[in-house]
Amino acid sequence: MVVSGKRELIEAFIDQKMQLLGPDDDVRVAFRTFWEEERTKAYAGLIEQENLDPIAFKTLHRDILFSGKQPLADEVGEGELRVELCSWQQLQHRHS
Numbered sequence: 739m740v741v742s743g744k745r746e747l748i749e750a751f752i753d754q755k756m757q758l759l760g761p762d763d764d765v766r767v768a769f770r771t772f773w774e775e776e777r778t779k780a781y782a783g784l785i786e787q788e789n790l791d792p793i794a795f796k797t798l799h800r801d802i803l804f805s806g807k808q809p810l811a812d813e814v815g816e817g818e819l820r821v822e823l824c825s826w827q828q829l830q831h832r833h834s
Contacts, residue, residue, distance in 0.1 A: 747772075747773065747776060750772075750776070751768075751769055751772045751773075754772075755768055755769075755772055781795070781799070
């Protein structure tokens with residue numbers, strides 16, 4: 739299941755994970771882990787859907803996180819990496 743928004747992510751966490759937590763489990767830590775798992779699934783889905791080079795995508799993602807800036811068109815178009823900026827923005831918006 740790929741979650742499309744924050745509300746759906748929270749609802750999925752409640753439905754799928756809350757019942758598995760014990761009394762000593764930290765809900766914040768469990769949610770953070772769930773959030774990361776869903777983000778990883780979303781990135782993998784985008785890579786597959788857009789037929790991207792996974793290493794180039796991860797490099798681009800790391801650079802964007804480091805700089806805080808969106809890539810320039812020529813940076814996105816280098817080599818085999820072809821990312822639709824709107825797809826990138828949608829993915830970032832869902833998991834920010």
